[in-house]
Amino acid sequence: MNLGEGVEVVSLVILAALITGAAMGVVLLPNIVYSAFLLGLVFLSMSGMYLLLNADFVAAAQILIYVGAVNVLILFAIMLVNRAEPYQKVKGGMLRNLVTGVVCVSLFSLLTYTVTTIQWHTSYAIAALPSTIVVLAKHFFSDYLLPFELVSVLLLMALVGAIILARREFVPDAIAIGYPQEEALELLERPKLPVADRS
């Protein structure tokens, strides 16, 4: 084992420990703000894993999209909906957590057993591409052109739909009463509705 392989193994171990520990923190910590920041740590460590796997463009996209967009979106959502409320006890809650834990641990052991017993054909050398961006761009604009365009349209539709869902509805009868002129350019929204009847 030369020096480069040693560095790779050490960084793989560190990144794996970071990913699993931070993911456990995301799921188990009671304070959800800590969970959101640990989720950012998971995303950053995942981009380090992608760099270990020679995927430089996907690592950069991971940092830009996940850490820059999704994590910030989740933090804003937490700030919008976070209200310290004591959760009511659910009947059989501990039993449910226990059963879920057993199922997840057994699924993990099954996957680990499968991964370690299968003979993977990885004997041939890994091609040293100068950069993955050229290869990815050729794929995107030749044989994966239709999925690429479809996913672009899907992203646009999802963002427009998110805006429609998240803003309160426009009130038509408020126009008839007549707003002052300086409020005409504002995004008119319905005032907050009273709390719906909870069962």
Place this chain on the structure above:
Amino acid sequence: MVLEAFLIVAAALFCIGIYGLITSRNAVRVLMSIELMLNAVNLNLIAFSNYLDSVEIKGQVFSVFVITIAAAEAAVGLAIILSIYRSRDTVDMEQFNLLRW
């Protein structure tokens, strides 16, 4: 540096995501668990594309698609949570019984 190490890390991340998805009470934490599971899938795709298909890196193409879908899913999911919070005034998953009974 073997393929199995990456696959085991991805399996661990996926199982942690499933556990959080089922046991979380807060709806935002459920979305975070879904993001964890999507990241585990991405790690699987990129590991296989590096070790089994390193010339035509088609796994990375699909991982870019998965990242895009994950971003769209996060936006729509958080908008739905926000709209439910406006009408029910809670983010507790146990009280979202609008479609259950």
